[in-house]
Amino acid sequence: MDKVVSLRWILGIFTALFVLFLYGPFIVMGILSFQQGPEGGPQFPIIEWSSYWYQHVFGLAPPSRVAPLPIGEALIRSLTLAFATMVVSTVMGVLTAQAFRRPFKGSAVVFYSVILGMIVPGVLLGLGMVLIADQVGVARNWWSTAFVLHVVYTYPFAFLVMLAIFNRFDESVEEASLSLGVSPAKTFRKVTFPIIFPGVLSAMLFAFTLSYDEFPRTLFTGGSDVTMPIAIYGTFAVEIHPNLFAFGVLSTLFSFSLLAIYGILLTLSVRRQRQRASGLQEDIS
Amino acid sequence: MTDFDLELKQITKIYPGGTLAVEAFDLQVEKGEFLSFVGPSGCGKTTTLRMIAGLEDITSGELYIRGVNNTHIKAEQRPTATIFQNYAIYPHMTVRQNIEFGLKIRKLSGSEIRQKTSNIIDLLDLGSVADARETSLSGGQRQRVALARGLVTEPEILLLDEPLGALDANLRRAIQDELKLLQKQLNITFVFVTHAQSEALGMGDRIVVMNSGRVEQIGASEDIYFNPQTPFVARFIGKNLLFEGAITSASGKIGAIKTPNGQFKGRLIGNAANNASGLMVVPSEYISFGKTSKKDVNTVKGNVELANFISNTVIIYLRLANGERTKIETHVAKLDGQDLNTGSELNCYWDFNKSSIMLSESNG
Numbered sequence: 001m002d003k004v005v006s007l008r009w010i011l012g013i014f015t016a017l018f019v020l021f022l023y024g025p026f027i028v029m030g031i032l033s034f035q036q037g038p039e040g041g042p043q044f045p046i047i048e049w050s051s052y053w054y055q056h057v058f059g060l061a062p063p064s065r066v067a068p069l070p071i072g073e074a075l076i077r078s079l080t081l082a083f084a085t086m087v088v089s090t091v092m093g094v095l096t097a098q099a100f101r102r103p104f105k106g107s108a109v110v111f112y113s114v115i116l117g118m119i120v121p122g123v124l125l126g127l128g129m130v131l132i133a134d135q136v137g138v139a140r141n142w143w144s145t146a147f148v149l150h151v152v153y154t155y156p157f158a159f160l161v162m163l164a165i166f167n168r169f170d171e172s173v174e175e176a177s178l179s180l181g182v183s184p185a186k187t188f189r190k191v192t193f194p195i196i197f198p199g200v201l202s203a204m205l206f207a208f209t210l211s212y213d214e215f216p217r218t219l220f221t222g223g224s225d226v227t228m229p230i231a232i233y234g235t236f237a238v239e240i241h242p243n244l245f246a247f248g249v250l251s252t253l254f255s256f257s258l259l260a261i262y263g264i265l266l267t268l269s270v271r272r273q274r275q276r277a278s279g280l281q282e283d284i285s
Numbered sequence: 286m287t288d289f290d291l292e293l294k295q296i297t298k299i300y301p302g303g304t305l306a307v308e309a310f311d312l313q314v315e316k317g318e319f320l321s322f323v324g325p326s327g328c329g330k331t332t333t334l335r336m337i338a339g340l341e342d343i344t345s346g347e348l349y350i351r352g353v354n355n356t357h358i359k360a361e362q363r364p365t366a367t368i369f370q371n372y373a374i375y376p377h378m379t380v381r382q383n384i385e386f387g388l389k390i391r392k393l394s395g396s397e398i399r400q401k402t403s404n405i406i407d408l409l410d411l412g413s414v415a416d417a418r419e420t421s422l423s424g425g426q427r428q429r430v431a432l433a434r435g436l437v438t439e440p441e442i443l444l445l446d447e448p449l450g451a452l453d454a455n456l457r458r459a460i461q462d463e464l465k466l467l468q469k470q471l472n473i474t475f476v477f478v479t480h481a482q483s484e485a486l487g488m489g490d491r492i493v494v495m496n497s498g499r500v501e502q503i504g505a506s507e508d509i510y511f512n513p514q515t516p517f518v519a520r521f522i523g524k525n526l527l528f529e530g531a532i533t534s535a536s537g538k539i540g541a542i543k544t545p546n547g548q549f550k551g552r553l554i555g556n557a558a559n560n561a562s563g564l565m566v567v568p569s570e571y572i573s574f575g576k577t578s579k580k581d582v583n584t585v586k587g588n589v590e591l592a593n594f595i596s597n598t599v600i601i602y603l604r605l606a607n608g609e610r611t612k613i614e615t616h617v618a619k620l621d622g623q624d625l626n627t628g629s630e631l632n633c634y635w636d637f638n639k640s641s642i643m644l645s646e647s648n649g
Contacts (some may be wrong), residue, residue: 175340176431178360180366180387181437184520190386194377 011132033245039063042240053246066241075233085150093158118156122216130220140223149217154210158203165199196267207260245277290316290474296346306332308498317472321489328495330478338367366435366590370447372427374419381415387438404438445477494518524569524614532563540642545607551640564645571616571639574623584634592625
């Protein structure tokens with residue numbers, strides 16, 4: 001009994017530490033983003049609470065010696081890139097997972113070569129891409145060389161998510177559709193896709209968020225028009241001001257809102273499934 | 286070309302791994318017939334059904350539906366509809382949308398679709414749940430939705446893959462009758478797969494008994510039940526008493542077999558041959574009890590181990606002379622005047638003509 005209690009304590013403390021390390025940096029950043037400006041620096045103590053740095057991020061603060069963050073265009077680039085990556089990776093992930101529903105020769109080779117995309121160190125992949133691009137004479141751009149690597153990186157995630165979804169997918173709904181005279185293409189559109197949609201949503205979320213803050217693969221391959229993570233990194237080199245923290249907080253809130261939308265959509269479909277399960281329960285009793 | 290609704294010619298299925306699932310299946314089904322496939326799991330009955338539906342490739346042989354060769358026709362182009370064990374109702378559609386689904390892809394006018402849908406909804410009494418989703422349906426309702434969805438497309442053959450398996454016993458009984466009535470009313474050919482002999486016997490106009498990829502026997506319910514043609518059918522269907530022994534006479538209609546429990550005579554089945562090891566098969570129903578002076582009967586006696594009364598049915602466990610135990614299921618009225626206390630002796634007899642002798646190897 002005592003053993004169980006002490007184990008519970010150890011696990012509790014471990015969890016508390018985990019949460020602390022997970023959220024600690026973000027909380028500190030959040031607090032410091034309300035530092036007084038423009039004189040206040042990125043450290044404690046807070047001289048005076050203010051929303052100066054938030055105004056600064058949006059270019060609403062009076063001109064000062066602190067340069068505005070170079071994020072306007074970079075942010076749009078990053079969002080565009082993340083969106084395109086999401087679309088391509090999710091489509092490829094769904095199609096590949098669909099292919100894996102039936103065993104085929106060489107499926108293991110295909111599986112591992114896809115998965116390799118998320119295992120190979122990003123910097124190496126970026127460097128290799130640069131060498132190839134130079135050799136072939138292709139210019140480095142966020143929408144070309146970097147985009148390809150973003151897909152290489154996020155496609156395995158989308159693929160794995162969809163693989164798991166298809167794993168517990170009941171094929172008989174598709175067979176029922178075929179037996180009703182519906183073509184395979186239409187069956188996919190009208191039956192399969194609506195049922196796997198929650199999974200597709202997860203795959204999209206993975207692809208988008210991974211691409212949005214991708215750094216190592218983009219560093220060398222993104223060219224001169226930088227994406228947001230690279231732009232932020234560029235400002236570190238000069239001097240760090242709390243405007244970065246303010247931006248970080250806003251950026252995190254943006255990610256959270258994406259998660260929230262995802263959560264709502266998922267809850268809706270899970271609720272539907274749960275109703276289904278409880279319906280079955282009634283039959284048994 | 287033919288009058289058959291469904292014809293299988295030497296249909297064979299070999300899976301990529303080399304497993305022989307169905308071997309040289311020949312079958313002719315007439316329009317409006319209710320055909321049951323029965324056999325233990327893995328016997329190939331579902332594979333055969335799926336080959337008819339087009340959901341499984343046919344390795345060799347030919348499949349005709351209403352005289353048209355359908356061997357290489359895709360599932361979506363076959364005039365069949367399939368009802369699955371788990372019903373496969375689309376969770377993202379209402380009952381009405383589920384039923385309309387198969388109609389919408391056919392070139393039908395909106396009013397025609399509505400008409401057909403509401404007809405089938407009335408026929409299967411689904412009006413009260415037409416706008417509900419699968420989640421709020423009971424098992425019986427799901428079953429009817431699956432049926433409605435299949436029937437509304439007016440298939441020539443309806444294929445049912447263990448459609449009652451997910452229902453509890455009472456509901457099962459009720460739906461069996463419902464299905465049978467519906468089939469007679471619509472006059473559509475039904476092919477029904479089940480592993481339960483009671484279901485197959487109770488529902489099929491004809492029954493196909495399958496075992497390890499092969500057809501053991503095809504026949505009407507009472508035929509399969511009282512005249513099994515192979516040892517497998519004798520063991521799988523009905524309540525038969527079996528005696529193993531050596532065939533001592535195999536000429537003419539009536540042969541003889543010598544078993545540790547005595548010499549028996551019976552009708553010869555298949556290519557029963559002299560000196561081959563054989564099987565005497567007697568349906569429990571034909572066994573009478575007590576001493577007899579009748580001619581042309583086989584007799585056997587044993588000691589009662591247990592007599593179990595289940596309303597009007599009695600199950601008797603009898604210890605035979607050679608120590609073997611056998612089980613007899615009979616009607617209580619046939620046991621009038623018999624002592625069924627444990628240990629007491631019980632005499633049994635049956636007509637030669639009601640029992641059969643066959644080879645004990647199931648290769649005929």
